[in-house]
Amino acid sequence: MKELADSIYEVVKDYRNHDNVYITPEKILQWGGQFGTDSKLILTELNNILPQVYISREKAKEYVKSNLDKYYKMFNYSSIIQFLMDAEFMDVQQPHKSQPAILKLIDEVLNEQYSLSYLDYLTFPKKHYIYFDDILASGSTIGKHLIEFLEKEDTKNKKNTNKILENEITLSVCVFCVHRWGLSFQEFRINKTCNEKLGKKINWSWNYEIQNHGKFSDQKLNIAIPVKGNNPKINSYLQSLTATKYEDYAYRNMNTPLIETFFTSSANRILFENIITEKGIDIINMIQGTVSQNIRPLGLINPQYKIFGLGTHFFTWRNIPNNAPLVYWWQVEGHNWTPLFPVANRGL
Numbered sequence: 001m002k003e004l005a006d007s008i009y010e011v012v013k014d015y016r017n018h019d020n021v022y023i024t025p026e027k028i029l030q031w032g033g034q035f036g037t038d039s040k041l042i043l044t045e046l047n048n049i050l051p052q053v054y055i056s057r058e059k060a061k062e063y064v065k066s067n068l069d070k071y072y073k074m075f076n077y078s079s080i081i082q083f084l085m086d087a088e089f090m091d092v093q094q095p096h097k098s099q100p101a102i103l104k105l106i107d108e109v110l111n112e113q114y115s116l117s118y119l120d121y122l123t124f125p126k127k128h129y130i131y132f133d134d135i136l137a138s139g140s141t142i143g144k145h146l147i148e149f150l151e152k153e154d155t156k157n158k159k160n161t162n163k164i165l166e167n168e169i170t171l172s173v174c175v176f177c178v179h180r181w182g183l184s185f186q187e188f189r190i191n192k193t194c195n196e197k198l199g200k201k202i203n204w205s206w207n208y209e210i211q212n213h214g215k216f217s218d219q220k221l222n223i224a225i226p227v228k229g230n231n232p233k234i235n236s237y238l239q240s241l242t243a244t245k246y247e248d249y250a251y252r253n254m255n256t257p258l259i260e261t262f263f264t265s266s267a268n269r270i271l272f273e274n275i276i277t278e279k280g281i282d283i284i285n286m287i288q289g290t291v292s293q294n295i296r297p298l299g300l301i302n303p304q305y306k307i308f309g310l311g312t313h314f315f316t317w318r319n320i321p322n323n324a325p326l327v328y329w330w331q332v333e334g335h336n337w338t339p340l341f342p343v344a345n346r347g348l
Contacts, residue, residue, distance in 0.1 A: 004043040005029045011050045012341075014057055014317050021342055031340040038275050045272045048264050049313055052222070053208070055134075055176055057105075057317040063207045064105045065113070067132075067174050070205070075128055075170070084110075084118050088126040092145050096345045098134040101318050106132070129160075130172045134316050136206070137323045138302065139182040142173065143189050146202075150194045161194045164201050172203035177314045180213040181249075210314065222262040223311040224298065224325060225252040226273040234274065234308075237281050243293065243306040250307040262313075277308055280326040286335045299323035319344050 093099035211219035263269035280297020298309030
C-alpha cells in the first residue's frame with residue numbers, strides 16, 4: 001500500500017502548493033483507508049488513472065506553449081508581436097477561477113520564450129479572440145460566456161456573430177480537457193441561440209478528450225459510471241431522483257468500451273465504479289436537511305438530469321472540477337469524510 005501511495009504522490013505532489021496545500025503519501029493512505037477492504041483496489045486503479053488525467057503546473061505550461069504555437073501558425077503570423085497585437089486572450093472569469101490562472105501561465109511562457117507580455121498589447125484593435133480554460137465538462141460556463149460575446153454589439157450595432165460569419169474576426173476556444181457530450185451540448189446551444197452557421201466558424205481545440213457521448217459507439221469512456229446490475233443501493237438511489245431527463249445515459253453500457261484502456265481491467269472498472277458510486281451515496285446521506293438536486297455521487301450536474309453525475313476524472317495542479325465524483329473533493333465540517341483533493345472556492 002505504501003508503494004501505491006508513494007507512486008500516486010509523485011503524480012499529484014504539486015496539487016495546490018501555491019495555496020499551501022500539500023498532499024503527502026500519508027494523506028493518500030488516509031483517504032484510501034476510508035474505503036475499508038476495498039482500499040487497495042481503489043488506490044491501484046487510481047495509480048493507473050492519474051498519470052493519464054492529472055495536469056501538473058509544468059505540464060500545463062507545456063500545453064500552453066503548444067497551444068500558442070498552434071494559433072500563431074494557424075493565423076499565419078511571422079511575428080509574435082504582430083500576433084499579440086491582433087489577438088485577445090479573453091479574460092471574463094472571476095479572479096479565483098481557472099481562466100486567470102491560465103492567463104498567468106500564458107504570460108510566463110511568453111516572457112520565457114520571447115521576453116514579452118501579452119498585457120502590453122491589450123489596447124490594440126483585435127481580430128482573433130481566444131477563450132482559454134481548463135475543462136469543458138457540461139460546458140455551461142463556457143457556453144454562457146461565448147453567447148455573451150457573440151451577442152455583443154460594437155458602436156455600429158454590429159454583433160460579433162455577424163463579424164465572425166463575415167470573417168472580420170475569429171473566435172477560438174482552447175481547453176486542456178473536453179467532454180464530448182458537453183461539447184455537443186454547447187455547439188447546439190450556440191447554433192440555436194445565435195446562428196446555426198457558427199458551428200463551422202468557431203475553432204474548438206483541446207489537449208485531452210473525455211469520450212463520453214451517450215450516442216457515440218466505440219468510445220474510450222474514460223470516466224467512471226456504473227453498469228446497471230443488481231446493486232440495490234445504486235439502483236434505488238437513481239429511482240429516487242425526481243429528475244426526468246437523460247435517464248438512458250445514467251448507466252454505462254456493459255460493452256463500452258470495447259477495449260479497456262482507462263482501468264487496469266474491465267472487471268476492476270466495474271468494482272471501482274460501484275465502490276465510488278456507493279460511497280458518493282453515503283456522502284450525500286450525511287447531508288442534513290434538504291439536499292440540493294444538483295449534488296450526485298459522481299459529481300454535480302444539471303438537476304434535471306436523472307444520472308449519477310458525469311464521473312469526471314480530470315485534475316489540475318490548482319483545483320478539480322465539481323463534476324468529479326464526491327469521494328475526491330467532498331469536505332464538510334461534521335461529515336465523516338476526508339477528501340483526497342481539498343478544493344478551493346467550491347460553490348463560489
